[in-house]
Amino acid sequence: MATLTERRQRKRRVTLLDLAEDLGLSTSTVSRAFDKDAVIAPATRDAILKRASELGYAPNPMARSLITKSTGIVGIFVTDITNPFYPEVLTKLTAGLQSIDLKVMLTVADSSEDADDQLRLLLSYQPDVVLVLAAVLSSEAIEACRNAGTPVVFFNRRPADARALGVTCDNVGGGILVADHLIDLGHSKLAFVAGRADTSTNIDRWEGFSSRCVERGIPSPRKFDAGSFSYDGGYRAAHVLMNDQQPPEAIFCANDILAIGLMDCLRREYGIAIPGDISVVGFDGISMASWPSHALTTVRQPVEKMCTFTIDVVRKLCQGKALKPRIERIPGELIERETTTRGVKA
Amino acid sequence: MATLTERRQRKRRVTLLDLAEDLGLSTSTVSRAFDKDAVIAPATRDAILKRASELGYAPNPMARSLITKSTGIVGIFVTDITNPFYPEVLTKLTAGLQSIDLKVMLTVADSSEDADDQLRLLLSYQPDVVLVLAAVLSSEAIEACRNAGTPVVFFNRRPADARALGVTCDNVGGGILVADHLIDLGHSKLAFVAGRADTSTNIDRWEGFSSRCVERGIPSPRKFDAGSFSYDGGYRAAHVLMNDQQPPEAIFCANDILAIGLMDCLRREYGIAIPGDISVVGFDGISMASWPSHALTTVRQPVEKMCTFTIDVVRKLCQGKALKPRIERIPGELIERETTTRGVKA
């Protein structure tokens, strides 16, 4: 804690009282000038706002929040941000939240044990809403939010807790899209490369993919575990896949970065032609997937829509509206590029 | 603004007063239990802390900040986060700041006009320090920080303002490393691909690179402008470079992602062998550069050290220490991989 003398060095800010005295008005009136819904004479408001900007006055959100019980802060909770899908999402979400006058408090947790502590710390700052991105929250953690009265919104994760709100791509539907695409191409020996097994994205994409294969009378795809949604995971998975009995004709990777790692290994270390020898499909639609050197066929997540929807949910929640628990699933779109092609049998 | 009824729905949190009454103590004493430097009987503190955790009480940082004039918030200000260098840095910085009980408020600005407004909004939350990452701040913006009494620390940018604090890689030194490497390899027809011309990283890397070439009696490198630090920028730069009179023997790209875009274009669209026909060097040391498919020779920024140093500076600043304006330049390291090799003349 800074000593008094040290603190004094920080310049004193202009306060509401300073402004009121300067204008010869009460603090009540001045305060009302900054609330668009308040009853105040337009001329008075104009004069106050004018003088405020001259003096460089802006209301102190901390003081305000003490009374309104609303901080205008939304906590964004993240664990794994190394997946290139997230920087884009984080930027969009933050920018969108800013545009409706909300501020983002970012929390990163490296492990699940750490996650609970970090969440508690975040909660102490009384965010109006907590947005969970790329993270798995324990049920105690969710309970802590409930106790604090802070609504939680899950992004790109289907919450285990049925009473929570969530926004995701239609991952099951996306898996179906991939199965259809691959089967239509004439492939029948399919494989799936899984990322983190405990994530809903992974589970749902597999679910859609494998169930569709069964529906269409194709043998159930073999499943390989990469262990994480990462380049290295994909690279390693390629090895175990090639050491397997008989390589598949087509591989659906649970996300793009996995697919890119897998393809690099397949091409470099096994001389596999993609497509030709093996077709590969990813999921996410990150910009890297569109680069000429990858030209990856993938399911593009409707990031724009997902963010817009999320921001709208957050806005309502911040206004104190009680929203019914639900998961919004927005359909993705199959983008056919150059890593899939007609199979040998066709 | 939420109506009263709506707001009432949020659960009332346990306050310091609740805890004090529960324990039959004064608020002063209870308050002291949460300040490690306060004078209080150990037994009293223990009892308070124990009951606090039972009741789920945590001090309200907003209320506290009103008195202490210190929020424990550090604002991180970012514009361009699409460069894969930043997600890693942002994660490290945030995690490090969390570990010393500081919270991160994230601000993204899409344009420079927007930047000033967003900074003002950020400042209204009274962050103890503002950390500027991947952004160019106007001098008015910096002035606004000074007026608010909020110290600013620049990360990976050398501030124009001489009174500011900054932490960067030794970019001039890095440029020299690259020049030496390429010249030692026997190359003499060199080129530089610039990212954003107005960034200090770009300027300094060029400065080191070009001045070293002159020193060693090599013709001054040709300079190509990619316009941004991006894959697309690198890809486009490759085109203009190849349409130029005579292609260079070696190319130094102002950062890794530029180099990767450039190489993809060179290989795919011109059938250029790298190395062999042309050597390429990047800057940053992002993980993508180490992938087998790129194996890019690059200057690795000492991210770990840069972050540690930055966090330490922020910590001191939060404690109210007045630090002398200075820019800490930490040397980078040349990582030789597979995109550079002995030139034709050697």
Next chain:
DNA sequence: CTGAAAGCGCTTACAG
């Protein structure tokens, strides 16, 4: 439409 007064949840001299 405006103002006086109370109070949000804390911390900190000051007195004991």
Next chain:
DNA sequence: CTGAAAGCGCTTACAG
């Protein structure tokens, strides 16, 4: 070592 009191910068019933 502890407590009573003032106050941080605001907002909001309530009264006029």
